[in-house]
Amino acid sequence: MSGVERCPLLRVRDLAVRVRGVDGPEIVHGVDLDVQVGERVALVGESGSGKSTVAKALVRLDPGVEVAGSVQFDDAELVGAPERTLRAVRGAGISMIFQDPMAALNPVRRIVDQVAEPLLIRGVGRREAARRAVEMLDRLGVPRAAERARSYPTEFSGGMRQRVVMAAALVGGPQLLVADEPTTALDVRVQEQVLDLVVQQSDELGLAVLFITHDLGIVAGLADRVAVMRHGRIVEDGPVDRVFLEPQHPYTRGLIGAVPRIDADPGRRLATVADSLVVAREAPPPAGTNRSPADRTQLDGGRS
Numbered sequence: 001m002s003g004v005e006r007c008p009l010l011r012v013r014d015l016a017v018r019v020r021g022v023d024g025p026e027i028v029h030g031v032d033l034d035v036q037v038g039e040r041v042a043l044v045g046e047s048g049s050g051k052s053t054v055a056k057a058l059v060r061l062d063p064g065v066e067v068a069g070s071v072q073f074d075d076a077e078l079v080g081a082p083e084r085t086l087r088a089v090r091g092a093g094i095s096m097i098f099q100d101p102m103a104a105l106n107p108v109r110r111i112v113d114q115v116a117e118p119l120l121i122r123g124v125g126r127r128e129a130a131r132r133a134v135e136m137l138d139r140l141g142v143p144r145a146a147e148r149a150r151s152y153p154t155e156f157s158g159g160m161r162q163r164v165v166m167a168a169a170l171v172g173g174p175q176l177l178v179a180d181e182p183t184t185a186l187d188v189r190v191q192e193q194v195l196d197l198v199v200q201q202s203d204e205l206g207l208a209v210l211f212i213t214h215d216l217g218i219v220a221g222l223a224d225r226v227a228v229m230r231h232g233r234i235v236e237d238g239p240v241d242r243v244f245l246e247p248q249h250p251y252t253r254g255l256i257g258a259v260p261r262i263d264a265d266p267g268r269r270l271a272t273v274a275d276s277l278v279v280a281r282e283a284p285p286p287a288g289t290n291r292s293p294a295d296r297t298q299l300d301g302g303r304s
């Protein structure tokens with residue numbers, strides 16, 4: 001240890017998000033998260049736990065919510081920053097890809113124009129932007145990229161569309177890719193190809209990735225670190241191996257128990273998060289485990 005703390009590329013502190021104009025509870029609260037340069041971090045949790053809300057809050061993509069706390073990217077504070085600053089960070093610093101590639105693409109614009117767009121916005125000339133778009137499509141495994149770049153998204157399969165979306169996300173040379181369930185809509189074989197591609201690009205380009213998924217099963221081969229989200233807060237965060245081998249929080253243990261194992265007895269019913277919560281009710285929490293009031297309600301039936 002050098003004793004000098006590395007300054008993360010992304011440093012989120014006490015992030016809180018609430019729906020604008022509604023006096024309701026926060027959707028996300030007290031979220032701390034670091035992503036180092038070139039690091040791959042998975043944000044995992046069940047549907048509705050707040051993962052996408054965190055992702056969108058980083059660059060204020062959802063105008064329907066209010067964001068508080070601190071999001072520092074490359075030493076610049078983004079919470080409260082003017083729209084002009086956020087526009088500069090989106091695409092060039094932080095790029096995002098989402099679950100449904102078709103929703104991110106305009107069906108009546110040629111692929112090449114859509115992939116080149118982030119460069120055109122930054123003032124790169126049309127020919128150069130098109131050349132770099134084709135190069136990125138080729139790099140991401142789109143066959144006959146120069147020719148196919150002239151076609152439209154509807155002529156591409158789901159997996160190829162996600163490659164196109166990824167090309168548009170990477171063409172501007174971002175430092176951080178936020179991938180929000182990018183493979184959920186794809187079949188298993190194509191899922192693997194797209195995930196491999198994300199890892200490969202991360203390795204080759206030194207790209208940091210914040211990978212958002214409800215599927216803990218895909219995290220092991222993909223991420224360096226994992227943060228587990230539940231009820232709008234992070235209940236556990238650590239290196240992937242540690243979290244898989246020694247999960248501290250009962251909810252994490254439940255998620256791991258629900259991942260099918262290749263060596264499992266084929267006749268045995270899969271454990272679920274609910275099973276794990278039953279176990280947790282009967283056992284004291286491990287030392288150092290930080291439970292929220294919401295967790296206590298789940299685990300102890302509300303007894304304090």
Ligand SMILES: Nc1ncnc2c1ncn2[C@@H]1O[C@H](COP(=O)(O)OP(=O)(O)OP(=O)(O)O)[C@@H](O)[C@H]1O
Nearest residue numbers: 019027046047048049050051052053054064065214
């Ligand atoms: N703009 C908004 N207005 C109202 N509610 C919102 C808004 N954005 C998010 N929410 C609510 O916040 C909660 C968390 O949603 P979020 O999409 O972040 O969860 P998630 O963990 O990403 O789930 P999924 O895996 O299903 O995408 C949900 O109950 C959602 O309805």
